[in-house]
Amino acid sequence: MTSLSESQLSKAAAALESKNYREAHRLCLAVLQSHGPDAEAYFLLALLTADHDNPTKAIEILDRALALVPSDPRFHAHKAKSLLALQRREAAADAAARAAELGPTDALTFDTIGVVHTRLGDHASAIALFEAAVAHDDHRAAYHYNLAASQQFAGAFDLAAAGYERTLEIEPGHVKALSAVVGLRRQTEEDNRIDALVTAFEARDPTNQEAQLHLGHAIAKSLEDLGRDDEALVWLGRAKAGVSASRQYDTAMDAEIYAAAAGALVAKTAEPASGKVSDRPVFIVGLPRTGTTLIDRILGAHPCVRSLGELSNFALLAKQMARTAGAFVMDAATLEATATVDPAALGQAYEASVSGLAGDAVRFTDKMPLNIVWAGHIHRALPGARLICLRRHPLDACLSNYRQLFATSFSYYNYAYELADCARYYLYFDRLRAHWAESLPADRYTEVAYEDIVGDLEGEARRLIDHCGLDWDPACLDFHNQAGSVATASSVQVRQPLYSSSIGRWKRHAEALQPVQDILRDGGVIDADGNWLRDT
Template sequence: MDTRLEEAAKQLSQKAYRAAHALCLAALKDDPQNGDAFYLLGLLTSDHENFARAEDLFRTAVRHRPGHAAAHAQHARCLLGLSRRSEAVEAARRAAGLGPADALTLDTIGVVLSRAGLHAEALPFYARATGADPGHADYHYNHAAALQFAGEMQAAREAYRRCAALDPGDTRGLPAVVQITKQTEAANETAPLEALFARHGGDPDAALRIGHALAKAAEDLGQPETALAWLARAKAGKRAMIAHDPAADTALFAAAARTAETLRGQTSGAAGAPVFICGMPRTGTTLVDRILTSHSALTPAGELTDFALSLKRMTRTPSNLVLDPETLDAAAGADLTALGKAYMASVSGSLGLSGRFTDKMPLNILLAPVILAALPQARVICLRRHPADTVLSNYRQMFATSFSYYNYAYTLEDTAHYYAEFDRLVRHFEEALPPERFTVVQYERVVTGLDSEVRRLLDFCGLPFEAACLAFHENTAPVATASSAQVREPLYTSALARWKRYEAALKPALDILDAAGCLAPGERSAT
């Protein structure tokens, strides 16, 4: 490599972007087809999250140097950032085919494949990355998460602990261990977590991770009031930053309700019979997905954004949001056949699925009328759970901070308002959408009457009964959701009516649910 580019790489590793940029341009002046220079410029640009420009630079790098595995891998990462998943997977596989040995490239391939939903394919690349550079905490963390998704919980714990041990400032490893490990009086991580919070609690993202882990530990130890107190502390900093507007949620739900009317009677010629499992998060969507995909005729595709992205690309609405009122309203004028075909092509292109599959993106509930119009053979299953348990479980969950659609979950009050809007929408859909294609499943009924609910769901999907669906916990497919540990266990009822343990602290949320008519008369304790 040109010595100027070696220096540029060093400067880039130290975030000395101006110096690195100047050195790369000097090298390109002498050799306009220098793939290494374009690669380094791509890294510099992606560091600034300008994925469109970085994608162009990496594409140029691999055009001039086709055997540059790292450039292919980084190109894949940028394509994923641009929501071009099928292309990203192709680029990642090209990188893998070149036999890379460096840890960064191996880890990057793993990240792309994981985020594309190809968890089993990703796992060996993470393992090789940690082998190539065992002293890098980030690689162990990524490997641990992949092991967790694969159900290898003990190996995941060990990898999370290696991550924490390698980086004294790490705030990810120990909290992750706690999230997948039952805390007891005899063995718990409360003291080290409290020390970690004292050191890093001023960072809103670190506070979220550590505080949520402390809340989980408190719950395990039978201390619900302490758990809610930690959640409030954990969320405060981030809540102050995001400026969540509940009115935006109201507008989005109203637009979703309108689509049931504007698309009434419309249909398309697209083929494909996917099963969409949706609803609010933490209400049993993963459980139902595991039940159904234990059937020989259904494959899990994960939580896909493909349908929303296909609609956004087709309508070309101007906002920077994939899902917004304007895009939902524009669905009435969309070419439904083209939309259905685009979705099916997107899923099959990147995941290589043939036959029927499930799409478990919770937010697809907002798109239910559009889905049914664009895919005439599709089925939509909406999960519901007790209103107070839904609010509590969403508030307890640490969602990805980059995903703004779940920003309601930073306060109990916002979560309760969101649930009330969701409740109103689902009631409308139950009246407006065809019952042979849209059905509501109550989480509590699945837990207490598994056999009858499984048979009803399979019948709804047009599938014969298979006993494997009752033994869903034996399903070995990866699970990349917050329920990755729970769904590998037989059904349990300990989560039913959990809200009762928190009732006093939940009063502001319960008042909102009461006012919206979401709670049954007499459910609350007398005050």
């Protein structure tokens, strides 16, 4: 490579760093046109393409780079990231492993491999990679944030707090770090960040919905900690207003999804399940923020159970095998078409997809809450699998979903930006839950209420362990001291002993929740006083 092309590629890398994509593209093409195939030019073009959400094309360009220089760990690392964007998890894991074997020497590559491991649920490996990224470049806020987030998932809260603080030293306006550091501990009158958060909220770019969400949620959480509940709810509304307005949530789409989930199997559920007979999987389903992570921790504390986290494998495989059009994995058309898929093949594909994570565990848990819509298909494909569905007081469930800052990239949680939409969504869920309770075998499908776990932890834990076909182990009662990562919104709460303060939280906002109460009352799940009609 001549010095001229080196100079052009250096300028292209700088342009890419500053998101001057047009200039980066021009410089890379100039090198390719004047000097022929060049691995570095291909690499930079692949990064540019990935930044424009085209992982398929990025992989194609990276393969050109790899054909020229197969030993460059950077190429394998970024290929892994693009493979993961296409939900090709096994291929992504292999590419990430190859990148690590080749011995990265720069911070970005360590960080990229760490991100892949995080998204694969391997937070222990991710921490070491993020530590290496920070060691190679201590002045990049994103590297410190990624390390702190993984440390939080692993329960190393003091290290996580320090990492978030370091992130903010480098980039004071890093909204995710601001939000995260507030979430790690209870705010007090003497020690809180409300003034700084409000200042940042008011000074934000009004088009930056991500900043609006993170800062507004952090303010609301702080106000809740101080007992200023009414103000907190107002701030949640301000936090969510931008996304709610831009997304224009269509409740009819979710109504169709839930109807298809039940209707697609009306004729099938009466037939003997013909899928792969395996008793290893335990699916923990329900609405988010109703105790799914708590149950996962209780079961995962058993020596025969391995927790695999929240996986999308079953839905992705169903989409692939159903061959339906469109980008959505969980839509009415795919749920209906999956009824025609060979259940044995789907069950075998699912087990194969998790074999590396599950190892030789007697049981393993998959706690993707929205697998509730796949419960019928899961039973047909894996008739030996257990399903545990979480329930919670409808008003507490709706409020908890509204209070949660879900990933904005996951459109299935679009209902959570408006309280009334949370209530309507709850009714869809509850009708489907009742359908499964009636349609699926009691030895394969069971339900548990969050309030019952809090009221009788040992009794409910014993019942669930028995449902899983295992002998009782007292370690299940020590779930909060269990090792392992928790990459959910409950990462802090589930490392504490069980507490009851979240039960009846809705009563603090009874007046503001009146429209929600009306919807839930009309839907037949609560009475006029807000009492849960859980047996109806």
